[in-house]
Amino acid sequence: MKPMQNKIDTIKNTFIADLVAAATLEALEAIRIKYLGKSKGETTLLLKELQSLSLDDKKHYGPLLNQLKHYQESELENKYKILNSEIKNETDLTIPGTPRPVGHLHPTSVVIREMNEFFRYHGFSIGEGPEIENADYNFRRLNLPEGHPATDLQDTLFIKEPDILLRTHTSSVETRILSAYHDKLPLRVVVPGKCYRNETGNATNNSFFYQYQGFVVDKGITIQHLKDVLTKFHQFLFGKDVVLRFRYKYYPEVSPGMGVDMQCQFCKGVGCGVCKYRGYIEVLGSGMIHYNTLLACGIDPDIYTGFAWGMGLDRLVMSKFGITDIRKLYSGDIVYL
Ligand SMILES: [Zn+2]
Known part of the structure; x- marks a missing residue:
């Protein structure tokens, strides 16, 4: 029972560390494959491992693993947006910002x-x-x-x-x-x-x-x-x-x-x-x-x-x-x- 929990915790920690370190879109794609890749992704493998567990363990770890998967997907997407906008900004720093409409008193x-x-x-x-x-x-x-x-x-x-x-x-x-x-x-x-x-x-x-x-x-x-x-x-x-x-x-x-x-x-x-x-x-x-x-x-x-x-x-x-x-x-x- 314990090993599964340990594995989930480890994956979560390494995933966060990897994500923080990622500075390019390529690095981000590598992280996606590392954890969520179809055949060898670490999270994917754990999900497969779930099949071999007892019914009670399945009930316990199934939702936890799904949560982990969704968490990784959404974090990857957020980081993708950040990196993508940084890359766009880097291409031309002279593009003027979008002016915000300023209000005034009636x-x-x-x-x-x-x-x-x-x-x-x-x-x-x-x-x-x-x-x-x-x-x-x-x-x-x-x-x-x-x-x-x-x-x-x-x-x-x-x-x-x-x-x-x-x-x-x-x-x-x-x-x-x-x-x-x-x-x-x-x-x-x-x-x-x-x-x-x-x-x-x-x-x-x-x-x-x-x-x-x-x-x-x-x-x-x-x-x-x-x-x-x-x-x-x-x-x-x-x-x-x-x-x-x-x-x-x-x-x-x-x-x-x-x-x-x-x-x-x-x-x-x-x-x-x-x-x-x-x-x-x-x-x-x-x-x-x-x-x-x-x-x-x-x-x-x-x-x-x-x-x-x-x-x-x-x-x-x-x-x-x-x-x-x-x-x-x-x-x-x-x-x-
Ligand atoms: Zn008059």
Whole structure:
């Protein structure tokens, strides 16, 4: 019984040693013949020897010998592949390697990172929140009670009516953070994120899009702070000579609300096709956080005030990268991305 096991072990050891030493395809072929040759191969002979063993020994050694044979076959094949590719490489070292395609960041990610860097430098934290939101954070705490006419401004996509929905703006993260950290003021936070609305897709609108939200809550915050932050930020994005126009605009979650327009970069305010002959392009909505919103988030509005703004990111990304159709940003078309 023992001799057979010894023979298997010996063959295995010498085979490995032979294989490691083999440096040419010829040497490899010699090894194949030495072990697996049809008439005199060492493994082949052992397999033949199996016939003369007792039934019990056959049952025991049969599978072991087959395993050995398959092991040798696959090791020989692996080594063949290695030697073959080495030989090919040796023939012409000047053949250039196959270039690997290198990925890069999505245009939206590039812009978000740039903006985050600006705000981080100015002491803001980067916040995030869930895309599936409840009506409380998305509407109620933003001074939009149930049935408020302003909720009609937003065609909401509901997961489960009337409470579970896809957030319609990043303001939902503002109320979440204000509620969670109402006792850790002051707060300065920006929130880049995806939002959803029930819209038919075309070149400039999509059912999902990116917003960049920001808010500050502290003692003594005024609308002048808001104007200053927005001016510095637009100078950072578009250059020192950027011209902004601030005007009153109604948004339910802020009071007073402020719309911000940027002078058209193409016509410098004269009027052209890009700005639809208005001279200015609306870039964001903002304002002082509403008394009721602060109250709903557990903050005393008689002590603290704050401002917030929200801007669409997609049009910014499109103008920066010369992309003409918003859907390209979400299509996975790598020619664009
Ligand atoms: Zn223009």
